[in-house]
Amino acid sequence: MKNESPTNRMQEIWQCQPVEGIKMSVEEIHKRATKFEKKIFWRNVREYVAGAIAIVFLAFSIARSHNVLDSSAFALLIAGMVYVMYQLHRRGAAKSMPASAAVGPSLEFYRSELKRQRELTSTVWSWYLGPFVPGLVLSALASAAHSFHPRHIAILTFWYGLIAAFFLFAWRLNARAARCLQRMIDDLGTAE
Amino acid sequence: MSEAGAIPAVKSRQDELYHEAAGSFGPAIERLAHAYEADPDIRRDLVQEIHIALWRSFAAFDGRCSPRTWLYRVAHNVATSHVIKQRRSKGPGLIGLDELDNLPEASSRHEAADRTQDLARLMHFIQRLQPLDRQVILLYLEGMDAASIGEVTGLTARYVSTKVYRIKGVLARRFNAGGRNEE
Numbered sequence: 158m159k160n161e162s163p164t165n166r167m168q169e170i171w172q173c174q175p176v177e178g179i180k181m182s183v184e185e186i187h188k189r190a191t192k193f194e195k196k197i198f199w200r201n202v203r204e205y206v207a208g209a210i211a212i213v214f215l216a217f218s219i220a221r222s223h224n225v226l227d228s229s230a231f232a233l234l235i236a237g238m239v240y241v242m243y244q245l246h247r248r249g250a251a252k253s254m255p256a257s258a259a260v261g262p263s264l265e266f267y268r269s270e271l272k273r274q275r276e277l278t279s280t281v282w283s284w285y286l287g288p289f290v291p292g293l294v295l296s297a298l299a300s301a302a303h304s305f306h307p308r309h310i311a312i313l314t315f316w317y318g319l320i321a322a323f324f325l326f327a328w329r330l331n332a333r334a335a336r337c338l339q340r341m342i343d344d345l346g347t348a349e
Numbered sequence: 350m351s352e353a354g355a356i357p358a359v360k361s362r363q364d365e366l367y368h369e370a371a372g373s374f375g376p377a378i379e380r381l382a383h384a385y386e387a388d389p390d391i392r393r394d395l396v397q398e399i400h401i402a403l404w405r406s407f408a409a410f411d412g413r414c415s416p417r418t419w420l421y422r423v424a425h426n427v428a429t430s431h432v433i434k435q436r437r438s439k440g441p442g443l444i445g446l447d448e449l450d451n452l453p454e455a456s457s458r459h460e461a462a463d464r465t466q467d468l469a470r471l472m473h474f475i476q477r478l479q480p481l482d483r484q485v486i487l488l489y490l491e492g493m494d495a496a497s498i499g500e501v502t503g504l505t506a507r508y509v510s511t512k513v514y515r516i517k518g519v520l521a522r523r524f525n526a527g528g529r530n531e532e
Binding site for chain 1: 380393426430480489492521
C-alpha cells in the first residue's frame with residue numbers, strides 16, 4: 158500500500174466504504190410511489206381547503222358588512238386570495254420534481270432548478286405579496302374611516318405597520334435569495 | 350393519484366430495468382446519498398427517494414445512453430434537488446473546489462493513515478462542495494473516466510478533465526503530501 162497513489166487509495170477507500178445495503182423490491186417501490194402521489198394530492202387539498210376557508214370567511218364578512226368601503230376591501234382581499242391560489246396551483250410543479258425532469262444531464266437540471274427557484278423568489282412580490290396589498294390598503298382606510306380617535310388610529314397604525322413590515326421583510330429575504338441564486342447561475346456559465 | 354392507481358401489478362420493462370439497475374448500483378446509490386446528506390435518517394429517506402425516482406424514470410428510458418449513465422443522472426439530480434431544498438432551509442454555504450483546497454486542516458496529518466479517518470475526512474470534504482464539483486468528484490471516486498463523467502453531467506470532456514486533474518491534486522495534497530506527482 159505504501160507506493161499506492163493517494164487518489165487511487167481514496168477511490169479504493171470510497172468504493173469499499175461500508176453501506177447499509179438498503180434494498181427496495183419493485184412491489185415496495187410501487188407502494189411508496191402510490192403513497193407519494195397520495196401525499197402530494199392531500200397536500201394540495203389542504204392548501205386549497207385553507208384558501209377556501211379564508212375566502213368563505215371574507216365572503217361572510219362582506220355579507221355582514223353595511224359599509225361599502227369595508228365590503229370593497231373584503232372583495233379585494235378575496236380577489237387577491239383567488240389570484241394567489243391560482244398562482245400556487247400554476248406553480249405547483251415547482252414544489253415537487255416531475256419524473257421526466259430528473260433524467261437530463263446534471264448541469265442542465267441544476268441550472269433549470271436554480272432558474273426556477275430564482276423565478277419564484279424574484280417575482281414573489283407580483284404573485285404572492287402584491288395581490289393582497291390593494292385589499293389591505295383599502296381595509297386600513299376603511300378601518301380609519303370608522304373613527305378618527307387618536308387611540309384608534311394608533312392601534313391601526315401599529316397593526317398595519319406590522320403587516321407592512323412583514324411584507325417588506327419577506328420581499329427583501331426573497332430578493333436576497335434571488336440574487337444569490339443568480340450568482341450561482343452565473344457561476345455555472347463558466348462550467349461549459 | 351390517478352397515475353399511482355394505474356401502476357400495474359405485473360413486472361413491466363420499467364420494473365425489470367429498475368431491478369437490474371438497483372441490484373448493480375445499490376451500494377453506489379448509498380455512497381452517493383452519503384456524500385449529499387450527513388444525517389443517517391434523512392439519508393435513508395434520500396436513498397429511498399432516489400430509488401423511487403429511478404423506478405419512475407425508467408418508464409421513459411429510451412436506451413440513448415447506458416443504464417449506468419441514466420442511473421447516475423437521476424440519482425445526482427434527485428440529490429442536487431435535495432441539497433437545494435436543504436440549503437434554503439438550513440443555509441450552510443457550499444464552496445468550490447479551489448476554496449475548499451485553501452481551508453485549514455481539521456485534523457493532524459498522522460491521523461490520515463487510518464482508513465476510517467480518511468473516509469470521514471473525505472466525506473466532510475465532499476459534503477461542503479457545490480453540486481457540480483461534488484458530482485464530478487463522486488463520479489471520479491466511483492472510477493468513471495472523464496468522458497463518462499461528461500455524459501452524466503453534461504459538462505465538456507475538456508472541462509471534466511481539468512476538474513479531475515484538480516481533484517487529484519487536492520486529494521493528493523489533503524491526504525498524502527508526497528503523492529502529488531502521480532499524473
